Amino acid sequence: MASHVVPKTWKNGLLEVGPGVFAYVQSSGVDPRGDTGIANAGLIVGRDGAVAVDALMVPSMTRRLVAAIKKVTTKPVAKLINTHHHLDHTGGNAFFKTAQIIATDKARGALEPGFPPVPLLQRFMPRFAAEFPKLRVVLPTVTFQDRMVLYDGDREIQLWHPGTPAHTIGDSVVYLPKEKILFTGDLCFHYVTPLAFQGHVGHWIKALDRLLDFDADILVPGHGAIGTKQEARYVRDYLVLVRREAKKRFDAGLSPEEAARDIKLGPFRAWSDADRVLPNVMRCYAEFQGQPDSPLDLPRMLAGMEALRGHATDHTCL
Numbered sequence: 036m037a038s039h040v041v042p043k044t045w046k047n048g049l050l051e052v053g054p055g056v057f058a059y060v061q062s063s064g065v066d067p068r069g070d071t072g073i074a075n076a077g078l079i080v081g082r083d084g085a086v087a088v089d090a091l092m093v094p095s096m097t098r099r100l101v102a103a104i105k106k107v108t109t110k111p112v113a114k115l116i117n118t119h120h121h122l123d124h125t126g127g128n129a130f131f132k133t134a135q136i137i138a139t140d141k142a143r144g145a146l147e148p149g150f151p152p153v154p155l156l157q158r159f160m161p162r163f164a165a166e167f168p169k170l171r172v173v174l175p176t177v178t179f180q181d182r183m184v185l186y187d188g189d190r191e192i193q194l195w196h197p198g199t200p201a202h203t204i205g206d207s208v209v210y211l212p213k214e215k216i217l218f219t220g221d222l223c224f225h226y227v228t229p230l231a232f233q234g235h236v237g238h239w240i241k242a243l244d245r246l247l248d249f250d251a252d253i254l255v256p257g258h259g260a261i262g263t264k265q266e267a268r269y270v271r272d273y274l275v276l277v278r279r280e281a282k283k284r285f286d287a288g289l290s291p292e293e294a295a296r297d298i299k300l301g302p303f304r305a306w307s308d309a310d311r312v313l314p315n316v317m318r319c320y321a322e323f324q325g326q327p328d329s330p331l332d333l334p335r336m337l338a339g340m341e342a343l344r345g346h347a348t349d350h351t352c353l
């Protein structure tokens with residue numbers, strides 16, 4: 036396992052990562068209050084219009100994103116890509132009224148029933164509680180299965196779905212082959228603990244293996260700092276560690292909560308939201324039980340994460 040130094044801070048805001056290609060990073064370092072809901076986005080300005088990658092979560096966030104976009108281009112956002120159905124990537128869809136919204140058919144299907152109930156969101160992400168009642172689901176208008184390519188002048192924008200559930204059932208990444216830039220959606224979390232509560236950890240590891248084959252120099256993750264393939268390897272290392280250690284404890288008859296408390300995270304304990312080890316272990320257990328599609332018990336997950344945070348504060352031994 037790669038040991039590494041977790042940066043104290045990183046650049047945020049709308050950052051140009053290639054000619055006319057921007058990453059929008061909301062966080063600026065490991066936040067003790069947690070990173071849940073604080074996603075990244077992207078912008079690709081082309082000859083005919085602009086393409087946005089993800090719409091963030093609550094109105095205050097998306098308003099800031101839209102204002103930042105207007106500072107770098109007067110072109111309309113003609114297309115918006117949702118890298119997956121999660122609220123922190125689709126909550127702001129309503130702000131892109133004139134855009135075609137593109138996602139995998141599976142991501143659209145997962146968004147169709149609507150967002151999780153407001154009280155659950157408020158418990159999970161209390162910092163944004165006041166804004167959740169304002170959210171309105173806006174579904175993708177164009178879907179694809181495994182692959183789609185958008186052309187805008189010389190620019191080629193490839194969309195790719197790994198073919199299995201990974202972070203969620205319908206993940207996609209956005210790849211610019213000429214510029215060697217990859218918007219990974221939530222297949223990558225950089226210095227922020229990956230969250231698999233609706234995912235499949237084993238398949239996610241395989242999806243990362245395939246992602247590492249892309250010819251890319253710059254990776255814009257769904258959460259955390261802009262990075263390179265090195266950070267994608269750390270994400271893979273984390274998932275491999277958690278899955279391997281969860282299996283030992285599953286075989287020994289420990290509950291997911293006991294396993295999550297017991298697993299030593301090594302360098303990853305410095306990443307934000309270390310308590311996500313519990314949902315990640317719970318998903319591994321579902322996999323080991325042969326029920327990878329069974330939904331996670333969210334109230335149990337939240338109670339367990341709250342207990343883990345208390346445990347970490349009391350004994351600093353998470």
Ligand SMILES: [Zn+2]
Pocket residue numbers: 119121202221257
């Ligand atoms: Zn997500």
